[in-house]
Amino acid sequence: MRTIEPIARMDLAFSLFCLGHRFNAQVARVSRWVSRTGDGHLYLLLGVSVWLFDDTVGKLFFAAALLAFAIELPIYWLAKNSFKRRRPEEFSNLLHAFITPSDRYSLPSGHTAAAFLMATIIGHFYPGWHDAALMWAAFIGASRILLGVHFLTDVVIGAALGLSSAQIALNYVLDKF
Structure with a gap:
Protein backbone atom coordinates (compact mmCIF):
# COMPACT_ATOMS: atom_id res chain seq x y z
CA MET A 1 0.00 0.00 0.00
CA ARG A 2 2.97 2.34 0.38
CA THR A 3 3.05 2.85 -3.38
CA ILE A 4 -0.29 4.67 -3.32
CA GLU A 5 0.49 6.86 -0.30
CA PRO A 6 1.89 9.73 -2.44
CA ILE A 7 -1.27 9.63 -4.55
CA ALA A 8 -3.45 9.69 -1.44
CA ARG A 9 -1.49 12.67 -0.07
CA MET A 10 -1.82 14.49 -3.39
CA ASP A 11 -5.56 13.76 -3.45
CA LEU A 12 -6.01 15.10 0.06
CA ALA A 13 -3.94 18.23 -0.67
CA PHE A 14 -5.94 18.88 -3.85
CA SER A 15 -9.25 18.47 -2.02
CA LEU A 16 -8.08 20.80 0.74
CA PHE A 17 -7.09 23.34 -1.93
CA CYS A 18 -10.46 23.04 -3.72
CA LEU A 19 -12.57 23.17 -0.57
CA GLY A 20 -10.46 25.38 1.68
CA HIS A 21 -11.42 28.80 0.37
CA ARG A 22 -14.00 31.31 1.51
CA PHE A 23 -16.13 30.94 -1.62
CA ASN A 24 -16.67 27.20 -1.29
CA ALA A 25 -20.38 27.56 -0.34
CA GLN A 26 -21.07 29.64 -3.45
CA VAL A 27 -19.09 27.25 -5.63
CA ALA A 28 -21.00 24.35 -4.07
CA ARG A 29 -24.35 25.85 -5.12
CA VAL A 30 -23.28 25.86 -8.78
CA SER A 31 -21.57 22.47 -8.41
CA ARG A 32 -24.73 20.95 -6.95
CA TRP A 33 -26.69 21.99 -10.06
CA VAL A 34 -23.99 20.71 -12.42
CA SER A 35 -23.77 17.43 -10.53
CA ARG A 36 -27.54 16.92 -10.75
CA THR A 37 -27.32 16.98 -14.54
CA GLY A 38 -25.31 13.78 -14.15
CA ASP A 39 -27.80 11.94 -11.91
CA GLY A 40 -28.98 9.77 -14.81
CA HIS A 41 -32.41 11.13 -15.70
CA LEU A 42 -31.08 13.16 -18.62
CA TYR A 43 -29.26 10.13 -20.03
CA LEU A 44 -32.48 8.17 -20.30
CA LEU A 45 -34.34 11.15 -21.74
CA LEU A 46 -31.58 11.77 -24.28
CA GLY A 47 -31.33 8.12 -25.29
CA VAL A 48 -35.07 7.68 -25.79
CA SER A 49 -35.35 11.03 -27.61
CA VAL A 50 -32.55 10.16 -30.03
CA TRP A 51 -34.03 6.71 -30.59
CA LEU A 52 -37.47 8.13 -31.36
CA PHE A 53 -36.52 11.21 -33.36
CA ASP A 54 -33.33 10.37 -35.26
CA ASP A 55 -34.08 7.81 -37.94
CA THR A 56 -30.46 7.85 -39.10
CA VAL A 57 -28.55 6.77 -35.97
CA GLY A 58 -31.13 6.75 -33.18
CA LYS A 59 -31.29 2.99 -32.68
CA LEU A 60 -27.50 2.60 -32.83
CA PHE A 61 -27.06 5.46 -30.35
CA PHE A 62 -29.53 3.87 -27.93
CA ALA A 63 -28.03 0.39 -28.33
CA ALA A 64 -24.47 1.65 -27.81
CA ALA A 65 -25.44 3.68 -24.72
CA LEU A 66 -27.41 0.78 -23.24
CA LEU A 67 -24.55 -1.67 -23.80
CA ALA A 68 -22.00 0.81 -22.45
CA LYS A 80 -16.55 0.56 -5.27
CA ASN A 81 -17.08 -2.49 -3.11
CA SER A 82 -13.56 -3.87 -3.61
CA PHE A 83 -11.51 -0.73 -3.00
CA LYS A 84 -13.83 0.66 -0.30
CA ARG A 85 -12.07 4.01 -0.45
CA ARG A 86 -13.44 6.41 2.11
CA ARG A 87 -14.84 9.75 1.01
CA PRO A 88 -12.82 12.97 1.47
CA GLU A 89 -14.54 14.25 4.61
CA GLU A 90 -13.59 11.03 6.40
CA PHE A 91 -9.88 11.86 5.93
CA SER A 92 -9.82 15.33 7.42
CA ASN A 93 -12.03 17.41 9.68
CA LEU A 94 -11.15 20.35 7.40
CA LEU A 95 -13.15 18.82 4.54
CA HIS A 96 -16.91 19.06 4.33
CA ALA A 97 -19.26 17.42 1.87
CA PHE A 98 -21.98 19.71 0.54
CA ILE A 99 -24.24 16.82 -0.45
CA THR A 100 -24.98 13.36 0.86
CA PRO A 101 -23.66 10.80 -1.65
CA SER A 102 -25.89 7.92 -2.68
CA ASP A 103 -23.36 5.29 -1.61
CA ARG A 104 -20.61 4.88 0.94
CA TYR A 105 -17.38 4.73 -1.02
CA SER A 106 -15.67 7.14 -3.38
CA LEU A 107 -13.61 5.17 -5.93
CA PRO A 108 -14.54 5.46 -8.78
CA SER A 109 -16.84 8.41 -9.31
CA GLY A 110 -20.01 6.99 -10.85
CA HIS A 111 -21.30 10.40 -11.92
CA THR A 112 -18.05 11.02 -13.78
CA ALA A 113 -18.04 7.56 -15.35
CA ALA A 114 -21.60 7.97 -16.63
CA ALA A 115 -20.94 11.50 -17.90
CA PHE A 116 -17.83 10.49 -19.87
CA LEU A 117 -19.64 7.40 -21.16
CA MET A 118 -22.44 9.57 -22.55
CA ALA A 119 -20.03 12.22 -23.84
CA THR A 120 -18.18 9.53 -25.79
CA ILE A 121 -21.39 8.11 -27.28
CA ILE A 122 -22.65 11.60 -28.14
CA GLY A 123 -19.31 12.53 -29.66
CA HIS A 124 -19.25 9.45 -31.85
CA PHE A 125 -22.72 9.88 -33.33
CA TYR A 126 -22.82 13.69 -33.25
CA PRO A 127 -19.23 14.93 -33.78
CA GLY A 128 -20.31 18.55 -33.72
CA TRP A 129 -21.34 18.10 -30.08
CA HIS A 130 -18.21 16.18 -29.03
CA ASP A 131 -16.30 19.07 -27.42
CA ALA A 132 -19.36 20.40 -25.59
CA ALA A 133 -20.23 16.92 -24.31
CA LEU A 134 -16.68 16.33 -23.04
CA MET A 135 -16.64 19.75 -21.36
CA TRP A 136 -19.96 18.97 -19.68
CA ALA A 137 -18.57 15.62 -18.48
CA ALA A 138 -15.45 17.35 -17.12
CA PHE A 139 -17.66 19.86 -15.28
CA ILE A 140 -19.58 17.00 -13.70
CA GLY A 141 -16.31 15.41 -12.55
CA ALA A 142 -15.08 18.74 -11.16
CA SER A 143 -18.39 19.30 -9.41
CA ARG A 144 -17.98 16.03 -7.52
CA ILE A 145 -14.63 17.24 -6.16
CA LEU A 146 -15.99 20.70 -5.36
CA LEU A 147 -18.91 19.14 -3.50
CA GLY A 148 -16.44 17.24 -1.33
CA VAL A 149 -17.62 13.73 -2.20
CA HIS A 150 -14.72 12.61 -4.42
CA PHE A 151 -10.97 12.90 -4.74
CA LEU A 152 -9.26 13.82 -8.00
CA THR A 153 -8.17 10.22 -8.66
CA ASP A 154 -11.78 9.01 -8.14
CA VAL A 155 -12.81 11.35 -10.94
CA VAL A 156 -9.91 10.43 -13.24
CA ILE A 157 -10.59 6.71 -12.81
CA GLY A 158 -14.33 7.31 -13.29
CA ALA A 159 -13.61 9.16 -16.54
CA ALA A 160 -11.40 6.31 -17.76
CA LEU A 161 -14.09 3.78 -16.87
CA GLY A 162 -16.76 5.72 -18.75
CA LEU A 163 -14.60 6.32 -21.82
CA SER A 164 -13.46 2.71 -22.06
CA SER A 165 -16.95 1.26 -21.48
CA ALA A 166 -18.35 3.49 -24.22
CA GLN A 167 -15.54 2.60 -26.62
CA ILE A 168 -16.03 -1.14 -26.07
CA ALA A 169 -19.77 -0.76 -26.62
CA LEU A 170 -19.29 1.36 -29.75
CA ASN A 171 -16.84 -1.16 -31.21
CA TYR A 172 -19.28 -4.01 -30.60
CA VAL A 173 -22.44 -2.24 -31.77
CA LEU A 174 -20.86 -0.79 -34.90
CA ASP A 175 -19.33 -4.16 -35.79
CA LYS A 176 -22.60 -6.07 -35.34
CA PHE A 177 -25.07 -3.65 -36.91
Missing part, protein backbone atom coordinates in the same frame (compact mmCIF):
# COMPACT_ATOMS: atom_id res chain seq x y z
CA PHE A 69 -23.98 1.19 -19.21
CA ALA A 70 -24.35 -2.61 -19.02
CA ILE A 71 -20.55 -2.80 -19.13
CA GLU A 72 -19.82 0.19 -16.87
CA LEU A 73 -22.26 -0.39 -14.01
CA PRO A 74 -21.03 -3.84 -12.87
CA ILE A 75 -17.40 -2.70 -13.04
CA TYR A 76 -18.29 0.45 -11.09
CA TRP A 77 -20.12 -1.56 -8.42
CA LEU A 78 -17.33 -4.13 -8.15
CA ALA A 79 -14.64 -1.44 -7.89
Whole structure:
Protein backbone atom coordinates (compact mmCIF):
# COMPACT_ATOMS: atom_id res chain seq x y z
CA MET A 1 0.00 0.00 0.00
CA ARG A 2 2.97 2.34 0.38
CA THR A 3 3.05 2.85 -3.38
CA ILE A 4 -0.29 4.67 -3.32
CA GLU A 5 0.49 6.86 -0.30
CA PRO A 6 1.89 9.73 -2.44
CA ILE A 7 -1.27 9.63 -4.55
CA ALA A 8 -3.45 9.69 -1.44
CA ARG A 9 -1.49 12.67 -0.07
CA MET A 10 -1.82 14.49 -3.39
CA ASP A 11 -5.56 13.76 -3.45
CA LEU A 12 -6.01 15.10 0.06
CA ALA A 13 -3.94 18.23 -0.67
CA PHE A 14 -5.94 18.88 -3.85
CA SER A 15 -9.25 18.47 -2.02
CA LEU A 16 -8.08 20.80 0.74
CA PHE A 17 -7.09 23.34 -1.93
CA CYS A 18 -10.46 23.04 -3.72
CA LEU A 19 -12.57 23.17 -0.57
CA GLY A 20 -10.46 25.38 1.68
CA HIS A 21 -11.42 28.80 0.37
CA ARG A 22 -14.00 31.31 1.51
CA PHE A 23 -16.13 30.94 -1.62
CA ASN A 24 -16.67 27.20 -1.29
CA ALA A 25 -20.38 27.56 -0.34
CA GLN A 26 -21.07 29.64 -3.45
CA VAL A 27 -19.09 27.25 -5.63
CA ALA A 28 -21.00 24.35 -4.07
CA ARG A 29 -24.35 25.85 -5.12
CA VAL A 30 -23.28 25.86 -8.78
CA SER A 31 -21.57 22.47 -8.41
CA ARG A 32 -24.73 20.95 -6.95
CA TRP A 33 -26.69 21.99 -10.06
CA VAL A 34 -23.99 20.71 -12.42
CA SER A 35 -23.77 17.43 -10.53
CA ARG A 36 -27.54 16.92 -10.75
CA THR A 37 -27.32 16.98 -14.54
CA GLY A 38 -25.31 13.78 -14.15
CA ASP A 39 -27.80 11.94 -11.91
CA GLY A 40 -28.98 9.77 -14.81
CA HIS A 41 -32.41 11.13 -15.70
CA LEU A 42 -31.08 13.16 -18.62
CA TYR A 43 -29.26 10.13 -20.03
CA LEU A 44 -32.48 8.17 -20.30
CA LEU A 45 -34.34 11.15 -21.74
CA LEU A 46 -31.58 11.77 -24.28
CA GLY A 47 -31.33 8.12 -25.29
CA VAL A 48 -35.07 7.68 -25.79
CA SER A 49 -35.35 11.03 -27.61
CA VAL A 50 -32.55 10.16 -30.03
CA TRP A 51 -34.03 6.71 -30.59
CA LEU A 52 -37.47 8.13 -31.36
CA PHE A 53 -36.52 11.21 -33.36
CA ASP A 54 -33.33 10.37 -35.26
CA ASP A 55 -34.08 7.81 -37.94
CA THR A 56 -30.46 7.85 -39.10
CA VAL A 57 -28.55 6.77 -35.97
CA GLY A 58 -31.13 6.75 -33.18
CA LYS A 59 -31.29 2.99 -32.68
CA LEU A 60 -27.50 2.60 -32.83
CA PHE A 61 -27.06 5.46 -30.35
CA PHE A 62 -29.53 3.87 -27.93
CA ALA A 63 -28.03 0.39 -28.33
CA ALA A 64 -24.47 1.65 -27.81
CA ALA A 65 -25.44 3.68 -24.72
CA LEU A 66 -27.41 0.78 -23.24
CA LEU A 67 -24.55 -1.67 -23.80
CA ALA A 68 -22.00 0.81 -22.45
CA PHE A 69 -23.98 1.19 -19.21
CA ALA A 70 -24.35 -2.61 -19.02
CA ILE A 71 -20.55 -2.80 -19.13
CA GLU A 72 -19.82 0.19 -16.87
CA LEU A 73 -22.26 -0.39 -14.01
CA PRO A 74 -21.03 -3.84 -12.87
CA ILE A 75 -17.40 -2.70 -13.04
CA TYR A 76 -18.29 0.45 -11.09
CA TRP A 77 -20.12 -1.56 -8.42
CA LEU A 78 -17.33 -4.13 -8.15
CA ALA A 79 -14.64 -1.44 -7.89
CA LYS A 80 -16.55 0.56 -5.27
CA ASN A 81 -17.08 -2.49 -3.11
CA SER A 82 -13.56 -3.87 -3.61
CA PHE A 83 -11.51 -0.73 -3.00
CA LYS A 84 -13.83 0.66 -0.30
CA ARG A 85 -12.07 4.01 -0.45
CA ARG A 86 -13.44 6.41 2.11
CA ARG A 87 -14.84 9.75 1.01
CA PRO A 88 -12.82 12.97 1.47
CA GLU A 89 -14.54 14.25 4.61
CA GLU A 90 -13.59 11.03 6.40
CA PHE A 91 -9.88 11.86 5.93
CA SER A 92 -9.82 15.33 7.42
CA ASN A 93 -12.03 17.41 9.68
CA LEU A 94 -11.15 20.35 7.40
CA LEU A 95 -13.15 18.82 4.54
CA HIS A 96 -16.91 19.06 4.33
CA ALA A 97 -19.26 17.42 1.87
CA PHE A 98 -21.98 19.71 0.54
CA ILE A 99 -24.24 16.82 -0.45
CA THR A 100 -24.98 13.36 0.86
CA PRO A 101 -23.66 10.80 -1.65
CA SER A 102 -25.89 7.92 -2.68
CA ASP A 103 -23.36 5.29 -1.61
CA ARG A 104 -20.61 4.88 0.94
CA TYR A 105 -17.38 4.73 -1.02
CA SER A 106 -15.67 7.14 -3.38
CA LEU A 107 -13.61 5.17 -5.93
CA PRO A 108 -14.54 5.46 -8.78
CA SER A 109 -16.84 8.41 -9.31
CA GLY A 110 -20.01 6.99 -10.85
CA HIS A 111 -21.30 10.40 -11.92
CA THR A 112 -18.05 11.02 -13.78
CA ALA A 113 -18.04 7.56 -15.35
CA ALA A 114 -21.60 7.97 -16.63
CA ALA A 115 -20.94 11.50 -17.90
CA PHE A 116 -17.83 10.49 -19.87
CA LEU A 117 -19.64 7.40 -21.16
CA MET A 118 -22.44 9.57 -22.55
CA ALA A 119 -20.03 12.22 -23.84
CA THR A 120 -18.18 9.53 -25.79
CA ILE A 121 -21.39 8.11 -27.28
CA ILE A 122 -22.65 11.60 -28.14
CA GLY A 123 -19.31 12.53 -29.66
CA HIS A 124 -19.25 9.45 -31.85
CA PHE A 125 -22.72 9.88 -33.33
CA TYR A 126 -22.82 13.69 -33.25
CA PRO A 127 -19.23 14.93 -33.78
CA GLY A 128 -20.31 18.55 -33.72
CA TRP A 129 -21.34 18.10 -30.08
CA HIS A 130 -18.21 16.18 -29.03
CA ASP A 131 -16.30 19.07 -27.42
CA ALA A 132 -19.36 20.40 -25.59
CA ALA A 133 -20.23 16.92 -24.31
CA LEU A 134 -16.68 16.33 -23.04
CA MET A 135 -16.64 19.75 -21.36
CA TRP A 136 -19.96 18.97 -19.68
CA ALA A 137 -18.57 15.62 -18.48
CA ALA A 138 -15.45 17.35 -17.12
CA PHE A 139 -17.66 19.86 -15.28
CA ILE A 140 -19.58 17.00 -13.70
CA GLY A 141 -16.31 15.41 -12.55
CA ALA A 142 -15.08 18.74 -11.16
CA SER A 143 -18.39 19.30 -9.41
CA ARG A 144 -17.98 16.03 -7.52
CA ILE A 145 -14.63 17.24 -6.16
CA LEU A 146 -15.99 20.70 -5.36
CA LEU A 147 -18.91 19.14 -3.50
CA GLY A 148 -16.44 17.24 -1.33
CA VAL A 149 -17.62 13.73 -2.20
CA HIS A 150 -14.72 12.61 -4.42
CA PHE A 151 -10.97 12.90 -4.74
CA LEU A 152 -9.26 13.82 -8.00
CA THR A 153 -8.17 10.22 -8.66
CA ASP A 154 -11.78 9.01 -8.14
CA VAL A 155 -12.81 11.35 -10.94
CA VAL A 156 -9.91 10.43 -13.24
CA ILE A 157 -10.59 6.71 -12.81
CA GLY A 158 -14.33 7.31 -13.29
CA ALA A 159 -13.61 9.16 -16.54
CA ALA A 160 -11.40 6.31 -17.76
CA LEU A 161 -14.09 3.78 -16.87
CA GLY A 162 -16.76 5.72 -18.75
CA LEU A 163 -14.60 6.32 -21.82
CA SER A 164 -13.46 2.71 -22.06
CA SER A 165 -16.95 1.26 -21.48
CA ALA A 166 -18.35 3.49 -24.22
CA GLN A 167 -15.54 2.60 -26.62
CA ILE A 168 -16.03 -1.14 -26.07
CA ALA A 169 -19.77 -0.76 -26.62
CA LEU A 170 -19.29 1.36 -29.75
CA ASN A 171 -16.84 -1.16 -31.21
CA TYR A 172 -19.28 -4.01 -30.60
CA VAL A 173 -22.44 -2.24 -31.77
CA LEU A 174 -20.86 -0.79 -34.90
CA ASP A 175 -19.33 -4.16 -35.79
CA LYS A 176 -22.60 -6.07 -35.34
CA PHE A 177 -25.07 -3.65 -36.91
